[in-house]
Amino acid sequence: MSEPARPRIFLVEDHAVFRAGVRAELGDAVEVVGEADEVGPAIEMINERVPHVVLLDVHLPGGGGQAVLRGVLPLHPGVRFLALSVSDAPEDVIAVIRAGARGYITKTISGGELLQAVYRVGAGDAVFSPRLAGFVLDAFSQGTATGTVTSGRDPELDQLSPREGQVLRLIARGYTYKEVARDLTISVKTVESHVSSVLRKLQLSTRHELTRWATDRRLV
Amino acid sequence: MVMGVPARDHRGIPKSNDPSTTTKTTAAETSLDSCTSGPWSRNRWEGSWSHGRRRRHHPLQGLRRSSENRVLAGICGGLAQRTGIDVTLLRIGFVALGLMSGFPVLIYAAMWLVVPLDKETTNIFSRAVNDRRGLRLFIAVIPVVVVAQIVISLLHIGFIGIVGWPVFLAAGLTILIWRNASEPERVWINDDVAPMLSLGTERQGRAKLMLRAGAGVLLGAGGIVVLIIGHTTAAALRPIGGALLIIAAIVVIFGPWWVSLVRDLMSERQARALAEERAQMAAHVHDSVLQTLALIQRSSDDPRQVVRLARGQERELRAWLFEGRPPGTIGDEATTLSEGVGLLQRQVEDDHGVTVQVVMVGECALTDGLRALLDAAREATVNAAKWSGAPQVSLYAEVERDVVMLFVRDRGRGFDPDRVPSDRQGIAQSIRARMARYGGTVAIRSSSGEGTEVELSMPNSAASPERTPASR
Numbered sequence: 040m041s042e043p044a045r046p047r048i049f050l051v052e053d054h055a056v057f058r059a060g061v062r063a064e065l066g067d068a069v070e071v072v073g074e075a076d077e078v079g080p081a082i083e084m085i086n087e088r089v090p091h092v093v094l095l096d097v098h099l100p101g102g103g104g105q106a107v108l109r110g111v112l113p114l115h116p117g118v119r120f121l122a123l124s125v126s127d128a129p130e131d132v133i134a135v136i137r138a139g140a141r142g143y144i145t146k147t148i149s150g151g152e153l154l155q156a157v158y159r160v161g162a163g164d165a166v167f168s169p170r171l172a173g174f175v176l177d178a179f180s181q182g183t184a185t186g187t188v189t190s191g192r193d194p195e196l197d198q199l200s201p202r203e204g205q206v207l208r209l210i211a212r213g214y215t216y217k218e219v220a221r222d223l224t225i226s227v228k229t230v231e232s233h234v235s236s237v238l239r240k241l242q243l244s245t246r247h248e249l250t251r252w253a254t255d256r257r258l259v
Numbered sequence: 260m261v262m263g264v265p266a267r268d269h270r271g272i273p274k275s276n277d278p279s280t281t282t283k284t285t286a287a288e289t290s291l292d293s294c295t296s297g298p299w300s301r302n303r304w305e306g307s308w309s310h311g312r313r314r315r316h317h318p319l320q321g322l323r324r325s326s327e328n329r330v331l332a333g334i335c336g337g338l339a340q341r342t343g344i345d346v347t348l349l350r351i352g353f354v355a356l357g358l359m360s361g362f363p364v365l366i367y368a369a370m371w372l373v374v375p376l377d378k379e380t381t382n383i384f385s386r387a388v389n390d391r392r393g394l395r396l397f398i399a400v401i402p403v404v405v406v407a408q409i410v411i412s413l414l415h416i417g418f419i420g421i422v423g424w425p426v427f428l429a430a431g432l433t434i435l436i437w438r439n440a441s442e443p444e445r446v447w448i449n450d451d452v453a454p455m456l457s458l459g460t461e462r463q464g465r466a467k468l469m470l471r472a473g474a475g476v477l478l479g480a481g482g483i484v485v486l487i488i489g490h491t492t493a494a495a496l497r498p499i500g501g502a503l504l505i506i507a508a509i510v511v512i513f514g515p516w517w518v519s520l521v522r523d524l525m526s527e528r529q530a531r532a533l534a535e536e537r538a539q540m541a542a543h544v545h546d547s548v549l550q551t552l553a554l555i556q557r558s559s560d561d562p563r564q565v566v567r568l569a570r571g572q573e574r575e576l577r578a579w580l581f582e583g584r585p586p587g588t589i590g591d592e593a594t595t596l597s598e599g600v601g602l603l604q605r606q607v608e609d610d611h612g613v614t615v616q617v618v619m620v621g622e623c624a625l626t627d628g629l630r631a632l633l634d635a636a637r638e639a640t641v642n643a644a645k646w647s648g649a650p651q652v653s654l655y656a657e658v659e660r661d662v663v664m665l666f667v668r669d670r671g672r673g674f675d676p677d678r679v680p681s682d683r684q685g686i687a688q689s690i691r692a693r694m695a696r697y698g699g700t701v702a703i704r705s706s707s708g709e710g711t712e713v714e715l716s717m718p719n720s721a722a723s724p725e726r727t728p729a730s731r
Binding site (some may be wrong): 176211 | 614616618619620621653655657666668670712
């Protein structure tokens with residue numbers, strides 16, 4: 040990875056027990072530069088300390104994970120966010136991704152996988168859990184079945200390329216990037232670029248499902 | 260070790276919009292699968308090669324029917340490979356000549372019988388000579404041919420007369436072919452013939468019934484027209500009286516024999532149905548009782564767990580024996596695929612203490628085939644939970660236009676699918692046979708140390724996928 044050997048990370052999470060657990064699991068591999076359990080202090084401290092990666096809980100008192108993203112990204116677009124959640128509801132996940140998070144993982148992830156995800160997000164790549172890949176496939180397959188329901192600003196953004204579809208399917212089946220690369224006989228780098236391109240579509244697409252999932256969340 | 264890997268896996272899952280393409284792939288996969296696991300394994304292959312090398316004097320000596328390039332028996336495909344002539348030309352030639360005289364049809368059937376398939380060393384004929392009942396059926400066809408020939412010659416329908424008897428004989432030969440084809444080929448023929456046979460089964464729709472009735476009326480009308488046009492005077496109908504006498508004679512002589520043959524066939528069919536029933540029962544018992552017994556052995560140091568398992572099993576068995584609800588199946592409590600998958604997830608997580616991570620794309624109503632798919636998926640998940648040693652099993656299901664794909668993946672120790680003893684019920688009965696009964700297919704990829712993935716695919720013609728926005 041192009042990042043320094045020990046990425047500086049910041050934890051935003053309202054469960055102290057979970058924060059301690061993450062700290063223990065990541066151990067010496069990272070440098071934890073700070074922790075916060077609420078939106079306001081989190082924005083303040085992140086803007087002050089500018090970590091490489093922020094581990095961000097989706098459900099946060101005081102506006103949710105998106106509020107943190109909105110408070111930090113305009114000032115420090117280089118800070119990368121990795122969203123963590125227990126809920127797995129599409130509206131939570133999609134909303135936080137569309138607000139600018141570079142990846143999404145479930146809290147049940149193992150320590151090794153968490154570290155890998157942190158590295159990957161730190162290097163500027165996207166991290167998709169199988170569940171997120173499933174949501175994306177679901178959202179992008181809707182229009183093809185029923186006729187596209189978008190304002191059609193950029194049609195490229197509103198559909199997945201066949202290759203992106205294949206990559207997402209394998210991720211949804213539980214394959215790691217390395218296994219996806221082997222199965223499709225492409226390089227891991229190519230897999231990463233496909234996933235990043237899907238992430239971009241996910242953030243910019245005006246597809247009905249995605250916007251609805253995202254706005255549903257904001258209303259709550 | 261990779262087993263029965265269909266080409267589609269390297270392309271991901273094909274989003275095929277053409278149902279015929281999909282069914283073809285599936286059929287090929289099935290035959291491929293049974294080739295690898297069945298009795299037609301490596302040593303027979305090798306035998307075939309050395310056999311072919313030893314004597315190749317005659318141009319047709321090494322001729323093999325093509326298993327890839329085939330419409331019916333793969334003869335044109337094999338001939339094309341052998342002679343270098345374009346296969347389409349050969350096919351057109353066969354059909355054209357067949358329409359002219361009927362002999363090529365007989366030759367084709369005979370070649371089907373005598374020329375072995377490219378993956379096998381023995382031809383169908385070598386098995387057919389030992390099939391006494393098949394031979395009797397074939398011989399029983401000969402009087403029918405004679406009768407038909409007499410009638411036709413009396414009616415002066417020369418054309419049908421010429422085409423007729425080779426075709427009738429060829430039809431007789433197909434009895435021998437069907438009865439003695441190897442298992443992979445049978446599956447294959449079955450897939451091609453099944454749509455035609457479904458016209459005649461009880462479970463036919465109105466449309467099919469109308470189609471059949473319409474075809475019958477047309478044929479009958481055609482026959483009457485031919486009779487009236489061909490014989491304007493009543494006197495000319497007299498020979499038909501003679502023909503009827505001869506037919507009566509033949510029926511009197513051969514009738515009882517035919518009846519006994521039909522009776523034999525029926526009892527054979529019953530026996531087959533019984534065997535299938537037994538296989539289903541074995542699959543059920545394996546999924547419920549044997550699984551529970553294995554669990555009990557593993558948790559023998561925890562008496563409360565043992566009691567809990569035994570109680571649950573007892574309840575299930577009672578429900579099966581006295582209420583007819585098969586154990587280890589996804590019952591009526593689930594009506595959609597996602598409900599069924601959720602149920603499966605809960606059951607396996609409760610019983611085996613592993614995490615089942617579910618990802619679903621799309622949704623549709625449960626059919627019998629999809630219930631079988633879920634039962635097979637549960638068996639695969641339970642196997643992963645029990646044997647792989649991995650704490651988590653991934654389950655991915657996707658509803659496509661005309662097929663439901665389901666993948667069960669673990670990152671455990673893996674196994675060699677070729678080494679599983681054939682008497683072990685798990686994969687053979689509870690997964691493969693269960694899927695095959697509803698036209699589904701199975702592919703298992705596993706390698707030691709890297710875990711296992713079971714790919715299940717079930718055609719889903721009954722319901723078009725309805726997407727739910729809030730996928731689980």
